[in-house]
Amino acid sequence: MADFQANLRPFAELDRAGRTRRLRRLAEAALTDYDVPVARLTPLARGRNTTFRVDGADGHRYVLRVERPDGPSVAQVRAEIAWLSALCRETDLVVPRPVPTRHREPATVVADPAVPEPRTCVLRHWVEGRFLDERLTPTQLYRLGEVTARLHRHGARMNGLDRGRVDDLSAFGRAQVDGFSATVVERAVALTGEDVRAALARVRAVRAALGFGADVFGLVHGGLHQENYLFHRGRVAVVGFDDCGYGHYAYDLAVTVEAIAHLPHRAQLREALLDGYRSVRPATFATDPAVLDAFAGLRRVQLRLRALDGTA
Incomplete structure (x- = not known):
């Protein structure tokens, strides 16, 4: 393990694509904490966090978010998910529905030797739709x-x-x-x-x-x-x-x-x-x-x- 880490280029020196490749393996490890049969993992370009579209073998789609190291604490992520869960239960607003881990936790924390710190990861159901800008009405x-x-x-x-x-x-x-x-x-x-x-x-x-x-x-x-x-x-x-x-x-x-x-x-x-x-x-x-x-x-x-x- 020490030899493996010694031969790695420092994470901070990688460009966005390089960091995403490292975080992909961490994301794959995070998904083992969920009862989701994964068929394909695709990086998404949007946002400050690193996110992946997860195509399930069951035909469903999800989004896995890998938090920034300077991002919210696990407690703050739990609070975010508490609001989302309440919105899903109590309203008909279209928001991402959280997916709990197999241990019924709202998030999981995963470490990987190629990434310098553990990352909090959150899985949600995919939300259909189109993002618009110039064509907004x-x-x-x-x-x-x-x-x-x-x-x-x-x-x-x-x-x-x-x-x-x-x-x-x-x-x-x-x-x-x-x-x-x-x-x-x-x-x-x-x-x-x-x-x-x-x-x-x-x-x-x-x-x-x-x-x-x-x-x-x-x-x-x-x-x-x-x-x-x-x-x-x-x-x-x-x-x-x-x-x-x-x-x-x-x-x-x-x-x-x-x-x-x-x-x-x-x-x-x-x-x-x-x-x-x-x-x-x-x-x-x-x-x-x-x-x-x-x-x-x-x-x-x-x-x-x-x-x-x-x-x-």
Whole structure:
């Protein structure tokens, strides 16, 4: 074993394809913890985590997610799955249905000598549909707004889950008592530039003005961009719950708004999204334009930090 590891190129020096090849063997080991007869394992390109499509010999399809080493803890993964399981039991929303291990555990932790640390792995049923971007229509965004509001309404009942804040500035910020402290802000400015200071001051003021009441703050998806919602037979499906956590509802909508900002028909899409949301949750600050713009600014800074620092 020692000779095998000594001859391996360090994992950190591999490109994405090389890391995926290493993680494939780990994924194969993880699947032995499930009562799923595997016929084929195919890497998927989407997302920050490494994911594989699993074609079962029984004709069913699944997705196996291999968590990042700096990703959520096992307890946080359990909390994510608890919300997904509750959504599957209590609503007709189209979300990934978790698959427990043969020991009825929501996830498994697997080690491989070619990977420097153990990885948490989660298996879910495949969700059918198409991801869209330029071809998104106002009707589709209206439906997404409805679904987002229903997620928020359901999440309001899920108290005490072990999930962090989604609208803190960065992973460094989440590790501090105050995720928007002067230390956190100065670190962000040092990494991204002085131009972000005004945006951060604005969103901090908006967060303070909104407060943390149940009408404005709760459990949210945290990543409702075009790679996490898809369409099938007129319905919206939502995937990618690995960023879920507690935050202002407006932040969840702002993620969607910011992700469609490059589209020429963004104004119509935005209004349709908010109309759909208000059709389910009519009296809400989450759709206030100034509030949304502030959180969209936060999202832009978060993405810049993620690209530069790798910790957002």
